[in-house]
Amino acid sequence: MTYLAKPKLHHPTLAKNAVGYTRRDYEGAISTLCAGCGHDSISAAIVQACWELDIEPHRVAKLSGIGCSSKTPTYFLGNSHGFNSVHGRMPSVLTGANLANRELIYLGVSGDGDSASIGIGQFAHSVRRGVNMVYIVENNGVYGLTKGQFSATADKGSKSKRGVANTDEPLDMIGMALLLGATYVARSFSGDKKQLVPLISAAIQHRGAAFIDVVSPCVAFNNHPGSTKSYDYVREHNEAVNRLDFIEGRDEITAEYAPGQVVEVAQHDGALLRLRKLAPDYDPTDRIKVMKYLQERAAAGEVVTGLLYLDPASSDLHEHLNTVEAPLNQLAERELCPGSVMLDRINAALR
Amino acid sequence: MKRIEATNDFVVKFANVNGSGSASANELFARSILRMGVPVSPRNIFPSNIQGLPTWYEVRVNETGYQGRRGGVDLVVAMNPQTWTQDVKEIDPGGYLFYDNSKPLPKSKFRDDVNAIGMPLTEICNATYTDPRQRQLFKNIIYVGALSALMEIDPNEIERLFSEQYKGKEALLQSNIKALRLGRDYAREHLACPIGLRVKRANSVGNKIFVDGNSATALGAVYGGATVCAWYPITPSSSLAEAFIGHCRKYRVDPATGKHRYAIIQGEDELASIGIAIGAGWNGARSFTATSGPGISLMQEFIGLAYFAEIPVVIVDVQRGGPSTGMPTRTQQSDLISCAYASHGDTRHVMLFPEDPTECFEFAAQAFDLAERLQTPVFVMTDLDIGMNTRLADPFQWDDTRAYDRGKVMTYADLEAGREFGRYLDVDGDGIPFRTYPGTHPARGAYFTRGTTKDRYARYSEAGPDYVDNMQRLQRKFDTAKTLVPKPLLRPADKPARFGAIFYGSTSPAMQEALDVLSARGIHVNALRVRGFPFQDEIADFVAAHPWIFVVEQNRDAQLKTLLVNEAKVNPSRLLSVLHYDGTPITARFIVDQISQHAAARTVVPLKRVVS
Numbered sequence: 030m031t032y033l034a035k036p037k038l039h040h041p042t043l044a045k046n047a048v049g050y051t052r053r054d055y056e057g058a059i060s061t062l063c064a065g066c067g068h069d070s071i072s073a074a075i076v077q078a079c080w081e082l083d084i085e086p087h088r089v090a091k092l093s094g095i096g097c098s099s100k101t102p103t104y105f106l107g108n109s110h111g112f113n114s115v116h117g118r119m120p121s122v123l124t125g126a127n128l129a130n131r132e133l134i135y136l137g138v139s140g141d142g143d144s145a146s147i148g149i150g151q152f153a154h155s156v157r158r159g160v161n162m163v164y165i166v167e168n169n170g171v172y173g174l175t176k177g178q179f180s181a182t183a184d185k186g187s188k189s190k191r192g193v194a195n196t197d198e199p200l201d202m203i204g205m206a207l208l209l210g211a212t213y214v215a216r217s218f219s220g221d222k223k224q225l226v227p228l229i230s231a232a233i234q235h236r237g238a239a240f241i242d243v244v245s246p247c248v249a250f251n252n253h254p255g256s257t258k259s260y261d262y263v264r265e266h267n268e269a270v271n272r273l274d275f276i277e278g279r280d281e282i283t284a285e286y287a288p289g290q291v292v293e294v295a296q297h298d299g300a301l302l303r304l305r306k307l308a309p310d311y312d313p314t315d316r317i318k319v320m321k322y323l324q325e326r327a328a329a330g331e332v333v334t335g336l337l338y339l340d341p342a343s344s345d346l347h348e349h350l351n352t353v354e355a356p357l358n359q360l361a362e363r364e365l366c367p368g369s370v371m372l373d374r375i376n377a378a379l380r
Numbered sequence: 381m382k383r384i385e386a387t388n389d390f391v392v393k394f395a396n397v398n399g400s401g402s403a404s405a406n407e408l409f410a411r412s413i414l415r416m417g418v419p420v421s422p423r424n425i426f427p428s429n430i431q432g433l434p435t436w437y438e439v440r441v442n443e444t445g446y447q448g449r450r451g452g453v454d455l456v457v458a459m460n461p462q463t464w465t466q467d468v469k470e471i472d473p474g475g476y477l478f479y480d481n482s483k484p485l486p487k488s489k490f491r492d493d494v495n496a497i498g499m500p501l502t503e504i505c506n507a508t509y510t511d512p513r514q515r516q517l518f519k520n521i522i523y524v525g526a527l528s529a530l531m532e533i534d535p536n537e538i539e540r541l542f543s544e545q546y547k548g549k550e551a552l553l554q555s556n557i558k559a560l561r562l563g564r565d566y567a568r569e570h571l572a573c574p575i576g577l578r579v580k581r582a583n584s585v586g587n588k589i590f591v592d593g594n595s596a597t598a599l600g601a602v603y604g605g606a607t608v609c610a611w612y613p614i615t616p617s618s619s620l621a622e623a624f625i626g627h628c629r630k631y632r633v634d635p636a637t638g639k640h641r642y643a644i645i646q647g648e649d650e651l652a653s654i655g656i657a658i659g660a661g662w663n664g665a666r667s668f669t670a671t672s673g674p675g676i677s678l679m680q681e682f683i684g685l686a687y688f689a690e691i692p693v694v695i696v697d698v699q700r701g702g703p704s705t706g707m708p709t710r711t712q713q714s715d716l717i718s719c720a721y722a723s724h725g726d727t728r729h730v731m732l733f734p735e736d737p738t739e740c741f742e743f744a745a746q747a748f749d750l751a752e753r754l755q756t757p758v759f760v761m762t763d764l765d766i767g768m769n770t771r772l773a774d775p776f777q778w779d780d781t782r783a784y785d786r787g788k789v790m791t792y793a794d795l796e797a798g799r800e801f802g803r804y805l806d807v808d809g810d811g812i813p814f815r816t817y818p819g820t821h822p823a824r825g826a827y828f829t830r831g832t833t834k835d836r837y838a839r840y841s842e843a844g845p846d847y848v849d850n851m852q853r854l855q856r857k858f859d860t861a862k863t864l865v866p867k868p869l870l871r872p873a874d875k876p877a878r879f880g881a882i883f884y885g886s887t888s889p890a891m892q893e894a895l896d897v898l899s900a901r902g903i904h905v906n907a908l909r910v911r912g913f914p915f916q917d918e919i920a921d922f923v924a925a926h927p928w929i930f931v932v933e934q935n936r937d938a939q940l941k942t943l944l945v946n947e948a949k950v951n952p953s954r955l956l957s958v959l960h961y962d963g964t965p966i967t968a969r970f971i972v973d974q975i976s977q978h979a980a981a982r983t984v985v986p987l988k989r990v991v992s
Contacts, residue, residue, distance in 0.1 A: 085822055086822070086826075087818075087819055087820070087821060087822045087823075087826055088819055090663070090818045090819070092659075102828070103828055103840065107826070108822065108823060108826045109818070109826055110816075110817075110818030110819070110826050110827065110828075110829070111826075111827075111828040111829065112659075112662060112689075112828075112829040112830075113828065113829065113830040113831070113832075114655070114658075114659075114685065114829075114831070115655070115681055115682055115685050115831065118651060118652075118655045118682065120652075120655075121610075121647070121651065121652040121653075121654075121655025121656045121659065122655050122656070122658055122659035122662070123659060124645065124652075124655075124656050124659060125608060125610065125655065125656035125657060125658060125659025125660035125661070125662070125663070125665075125667060126659040126660065126662060126663040126818070127659075128607075128608045128643040128645070128656070128659075128660050128665065129607070129608060129659070129660040129661075129662075129663035129664055129665030129667070130663050130664065130665070130817075130818070130819065132819070133663075133818060133819050150648055150649065150651075150652070151648070151651075151652055151655070153648075154647075154648040154652060158645070347643075350640060350643050350644075351638070351639055351640050352639060352640050352641075352642070352643050353634050353637065353639040353640060353641050354637075354639070357607040357608060357641070357642070357643060357660075357665045358607070358660075358663055358664035358665040358817060359664075360605075360607060360641055361784075362605065362782075362783060362784055364634075364641050365602075365605040365607065365632070365641060366602075366603055366605060366778070367602065367603065367631040368778065368780055369777070369778045369779070369780050371631065372603070372776050372777070372778045373775075375599070375776065376587075376589050376775040376776055379589035379590055379591045379775075380585075380587070380588075380589055380590065
């Protein structure tokens with residue numbers, strides 16, 4: 030399909046959001062990924078989330094590393110600046126961009142090769158620092174662009190397309206994110222847009238390091254029997270702990286849930302997240318219990334999805350650094366240069 | 381026995397154990413001479429270690445103002461038994477050896493042609509202090525006191541320095557003064573004062589400042605408007621980032637809110653540091669990283685990205701001895717090639733070569749203008765010798781009317797007015813395109829930055845002609861850089877000269893002195909100090925105007941010469957390398973010897989010249 034130009038004319042009756050944009054205004058160039066690729070569904074979910082949140086497209090900066098997933102920022106938010114950087118190094122570039130202008134929304138898109146292998150260090154340290162970002166790993170357990178090598182998130186014993194079993198332990202990015210102090214941790218499945226869109230929306234609204242691991246099957250190299258990242262496998266083993274249905278200020282709570290089935294968690298700005306509980310007694314604000322629960326379910330072979338952890342009292346790197354409210358890239362000589370009088374004083378002190 | 385007699389012109393070398401508190405006492409010694417109006421240039425020679433290994437502090441006292449390392453030592457203050465033999469050996473005949481004679485040493489440990497001055501430092505300390513730490517620390521102050529008597533240093537200057545240092549800390553002030561007087565009184569009573577090396581009050585310091593290059597570079601970054609700094613600790617650049625932190629705390633805090641007009645990240649490694657700096661540069665902040673050779677090696681891929689994606693960023697390389705960990709605490713100028721061509725693929729990078737703290741300040745500030753004007757990485761190439769040693773330098777200057785050159789940035793108003801935006805479009809013919817900051821305009825000016833090929837409008841392209849078009853424009857941009865980097869400075873010889881010399885960076889003070897010495901010996905040399913890369917045409921013209929050119933450098937492989945041949949297309953057969961790379965700073969003596977030898981061998985006019 031990639032040879033077809035995307036039509037630019039929109040239907041006049043397309044719905045507009047509060048800031049006057051149609052959903053089409055959040056799209057990008059036509060995807061060059063394989064037909065059926067999970068990543069395209071994630072791009073669509075990002076488009077949907079940004080449109081629903083009434084975000085002006087140019088207020089988002091999209092950053093990525095290298096790989097199939099890192100190509101996707103071309104395919105959504107065409108009116109946003111994007112930066113397809115170096116393999117495994119999106120987190121540092123995003124950190125720097127965020128420091129330069131704290132007012133934009135930073136969306137980091139990466140893959141399991143980009144983040145769990147070559148970029149594991151930068152993933153870890155950007156999370157540790159609490160960079161205000163949405164960090165999405167489009168996780169398919171395989172290197173696509175280089176034709177099917179295992180990645181570090183491939184489960185032990187899972188089989189490659191050629192039938193070779195992986196003998197290495199998988200790298201658990203959710204577990205790492207929790208340990209490293211991510212204040213918003215979610216896992217979803219590219220085939221479950223209903224679950225994914227609200228998770229992305231809430232992550233955008235979250236202040237601090239928000240990490241979403243999205244299992245996203247690779248139709249070309251990792252969608253066969255024996256794979257644990259295929260559509261069939263994930264559908265079969267997906268255990269959602271909750272459904273993030275509502276974000277305060279958008280919809281009325283109309284659902285017909287019995288009391289006790291819905292839990293509300295306040296975000297830093299006062300916004301409420303309403304979670305429909307699927308697993309009884311699952312408390313997404315208790316980090317220790319969350320880690321224990323996830324380990325238990327993983328041992329039972331389940332892929333736990335949903336909003337796994339949220340720190341309602343989150344903070345971010347700018348808060349830690351005590352930077353001024355104005356974006357650093359807008360400060361001018363007046364604010365930055367101490368001037369000649371001060372320099373004379375400095376000179377005098379050096380004599 | 382012969383005794384060196386010298387006033388305001390000698391070298392004192394302190395041999396200490398690192399971690400013993402000697403550094404501040406030795407600096408006190410140097411500063412007290414400076415306060416008497418006599419220029420000094422101290423150098424730290426230290427191991428890659430925290431405690432217990434040998435460290436030296438070499439102070440050159442020179443009223444003329446020569447600040448290069450002279451070579452040779454007139455007085456050794458031998459406080460480290462471990463290096464005794466080596467230290468004693470270094471003293472020039474007729475020189476002096478000041479040592480602790482609390483324990484008797486065999487005659488074989490001394491030299492017949494060196495004047496030994498023993499003083500029972502340990503004994504005095506043990507008799508005066510009970511606390512072991514005090515015994516250690518005050519021993520250093522006691523020897524400074526003794527030296528002041530031996531060399532006629534005004535003790536009032538030292539006491540004044542104490543009172544500045546310990547303002548409001550009366551107890552510390554008094555105990556230091558006590559130790560100083562203890563040493564001074566002992567020397568006056570028991571030793572033959574003064575010795576042949578004397579300090580006489582002069583007026584040669586003027587309004588100069590005494591500062592290290594790293595601190596100066598960091599201050600230049602503050603004045604130059606840097607708001608984002610990301611770094612990873614590595615000798616000898618760590619003190620630059622730490623100085624930036626200190627300067628920012630003083631000069632960059634919003635007085636109304638207490639909030640910071642800067643963001644500094646100690647990265648997890650050099651890759652993250654340059655990545656953060658590049659991300660900030662992409663997003664319109666002035667950003668930099670400070671590192672040394674190994675860091676530059678790690679940053680290569682990112683530097684290539686910044687070149688190709690055209691992102692302003694400043695990289696300060698405080699060079700040290702390589703390769704690998706090489707000589708981490710010694711100086712070299714050996715990263716020129718790795719910085720000039722950093723990255724895979726075809727790249728060329730702008731470099732600046734400051735000679736001293738004054739230029740460290742100037743060039744650091746200018747580097748941010750250049751990086752944003754040229755939208756490319758700019759390297760400030762200092763080294764350990766400039767970076768980590770205090771130097772007497774011209775005061776820093778700043779013109780308050782100076783505005784930052786933020787380069788070609790298209791604004792909301794430009795875009796709204798319908799101005800054509802192509803991220804890689806060469807609208808002015810200088811190879812420099814316009815950029816936009818993220819978030820500028822809702823519908824115009826957004827583009828996708830990549831390290832892969834794109835067309836003039838930043839659209840993804842794998843077409844060969846698009847790649848070639850872009851690479852040619854980048855070359856045009858590099859030509860534009862030629863007109864913007866600091867010009868070389870010529871120091872013409874007093875008389876018509878057949879020889880030329882090219883040098884750069886920290887070689888400068890030794891070179892200035894060497895040129896004077898050579899001139900006095902009848903060897904006249906026109907000298908050109910290169911201050912930036914790419915090279916201006918003046919440099920090639922200078923080479924063409926002399927049959928022979930000495931290229932003086934502190935590396936093994938003649939890296940500047942390589943660049944001159946490769947980039948300025950000068951005739952390599954005219955270039956004679958003078959190379960110093962043992963990790964110590966180059967000396968005037970070394971340069972004079974080398975050039976004299978070359979000159980002697982080339983008294984014949986070359987054939988080419990005869991026939992032409």
